[in-house]
Amino acid sequence: MADDYETETQDILKPLVFRLHENAPAIVREVLLERGWTEFDQKEQDDTDWNLYWRNSPFRMTDHHSIKPWQRLNHYPEAVRITRKDYLARHLKRMKGAYGSALYEFSPVAFIMPNDYVKFIAEYSKERQSVGRRPSYWICKPVDLSRGRGILIFQDIKDLVYDCTVIVQKYISNPLLISGYKLDLRLYVCVTSFCPLTIYTYEEGLVRFATEKFDLGSLDNVYAHLTNTSINKYGASYKKYKEGIGCGCKWTFSKFRSYLRIFGVDDLLLWQKINNIVILTLLAVTPLPVASNCFELFGFDILIDDKFKPWLLEVNYNPALCLDCSIDDTVKRRLLHDIVELLNYKEIDTLRQNEMAGSKAVRRRVPWRTAGPSTPEEAPGLLTCRKVATSNSASPVQPAPKAARGSIHKVASLTKKSVRAHPRKTLTSQLREKMNRPKTSSQAKNEDKNKLPAVHSPCSSAQLNHWLPTPDFRNCKISTHPYFLSDKDQRPIRRVGDFVLIFPFNEAALQASRDGTDVKSIIKEINKLVSKQLLSKQQNTKKRVGYLTSV
């Protein structure tokens, strides 16, 4: 009897487990250990006994199909559709054709070489022949390289050389400069689902500077024209103090926003425009195959020009999570903590533990998944909406979380009686306790606070409040219970740490993303949103002018 309880205690108190593929960033391991997780041990553990699998390359479709309710994968199938430069260019071009260039003119004109060679020559010659127009600068980038490798900037076609597939893109030659240095933004975007489309942007991020002053007279100076840290950290000026910038080559978004505000720039509008770019870009790759319990962290590279127009340069798969400086540490560590929060584990781990306990010899409890009939289209291990409903009904079978909680009470009373000491109060044990404890009213309040409308979301707080209470996500035709929906109202959680929900942004967008993505309707909504944003900008400008003339 005592042995039975001991096994049960161990099962219930098992911490969350992460599984890392080789070359996964070290900080992922650090953060998860900080949170009290343990690392998966292939020799010791059952193949499904983990909660998060992190790898740098895509998962196999079989991994997606065999996913369990308590598990998450850090990649979405086919997310690479936008992270290769030529794929992205193609998708955006198609969207421009279908929905008008006005909405999609955030990406510099691009040609995929050698295929588009003739078209590029036509464009190049047209520019050269038009009187009074300064010929453009161009940037040539290998399609499947990253970190600034193999990049060339040119104005005269005789300087264009390439020996692999490249994109030749219009070079933004009037970038916003701070103290003469070029910069771009590394924006973190987390897509928790492509169907229904659910997008979060991270409010904190990295501003990456070139380390030598911008100069169109020296196009081959990579330290002046490229903002990649992987390049600039080898520059002679990297460690030096640079006036207006400081040492190194990075700022946080917070510092950048403060800088903009000092100069009277409407950073809110800038962020709204950037969020629009993110939504429009991700719409370009829909539909992706339906997959549950996975997420994709993208790194969007955004360049701002001297008129404060944001441009999309590229979208990165596996954005760098290495720590080159203390700013990296601050931003990326917090980002990872917030990602884990976004994955909404809470009590889901009890499912895994029950399953693992069930798969071991003693099947004292009836596993939740075996309750009720299953339909043939349900993949094994997937927790469907219907099953959730079953488990919430007056079923004689106790759902796993409840069963586990019941067991915890049993264990607690047993521990009181037993002469053995309490487990050590390690971070892990505290976390386990927190995970399994029923929510207090103040925790519930905090959750509500987390759902406050986002400052940088593309719609106003009034709009958010207006649309959120009505639709019911449970009616959505999705095959699995999405982890990113709040337990309370089954809607996407609006804010988790510094992650802010930017899509769906209103009721209509939500409806249009339910049964497959109705891109046309969503674009219509975005057009309305952009008009509103412009109108409010004009009103603000008028107000400011009015204020200035009245003083």
Ligand code: ADP
């Ligand atoms: P990589 O994947 O090699 O980092 P990017 O497209 O991100 O390639 O380009 C690297 C850097 O080059 C950017 O961070 C930016 O500083 C600069 N860059 C890229 N495209 C442009 C462009 N069209 N206009 C101006 N600068 C650009």
